[in-house]
Amino acid sequence: xxxxxxxxxxxxxxxxxxxxxxxxxxxxxxxxxxxxxxxxxxxxxxxxxxxxxxxxxxxxxxxxxxxxxxxxxxxxxxxxxxxxxxxxxxxxxxxxxxxxxxxxxxxxxxxxxxxxxxxxxxxxxxxxxxxxxxxxxxxxxxxxxxxxxxxxxxxxxxxxxxxxxxx
Numbered sequence: 482x483x484x485x486x487x488x489x490x491x492x493x494x495x496x497x498x499x500x501x502x503x504x505x506x507x508x509x510x511x512x513x514x515x516x517x518x519x520x521x522x523x524x525x526x527x528x529x530x531x532x533x534x535x536x537x538x539x540x541x542x543x544x545x546x547x548x549x550x551x552x553x554x555x556x557x558x559x560x561x562x563x564x565x566x567x568x569x570x571x572x573x574x575x576x577x578x579x580x581x582x583x584x585x586x587x588x589x590x591x592x593x594x595x596x597x598x599x600x601x602x603x604x605x606x607x608x609x610x611x612x613x614x615x616x617x618x619x620x621x622x623x624x625x626x627x628x629x630x631x632x633x634x635x636x637x638x639x640x641x642x643x644x645x646x647x648x
Contacts, residue, residue, distance in 0.1 A: 489602040496611055497594050503614075504587040511580035518573040525566035532559020575628045583621050590614055 533556060590610055598606045 486601045489604050489607055492604065492607045492611075493594060493598070493602050496607060496614070497591065500587050500591050500594070500614065504584055504591075507580050507584045507587065511577050511584060514573055514577040514580065518570055518577060521566060521570050521573065525562070525570070528562060529559050532556070532562065572628050576625060579621060579624045579628070583617060586617050587614075590617075 590613060593613075594607075594610055598610070
């Protein structure tokens with residue numbers, strides 16, 4: 482009996498460490514995407530404003546020979562550039578939200594490991610948390626694929642040693 486308890490404790494500690502590592506990676510990814518999204522937003526605002534100003538001022542005030550740049554061309558270019566950046570940014574915001582949701586779910590799993598498992602922990606109880614973690618990882622992949630508009634995920638969620646959980 483103590484042999485199974487020792488194995489359950491070892492798997493519990495291994496799973497807890499993997500969850501903490503994955504949570505750290507997911508949080509870092511979410512923060513990086515969030516920062517990149519904000520930079521992209523403000524860059525699109527700045528370049529859109531510059532393009533719009535150039536379009537409204539016209540080529541005469543800028544010293545460009547007549548007929549070289551039509552004001553409506555600059556205005557359309559700025560508006561379309563900003564529009565495409567906003568569309569791309571919407572996908573980045575969705576991915577950021579997915580990663581923050583995943584981080585939050587890992588918090589739930591860590592709480593479950595620490596406070597909701599029977600004492601002493603059983604192999605089945607640890608395996609149920611590991612299964613929930615794997616399902617959450619697959620859900621992240623599916624949600625990312627949905628955001629990308631692809632049938633399959635291009636890049637799987639990183640996993641260090643998830644195959645060791647189900648031995």
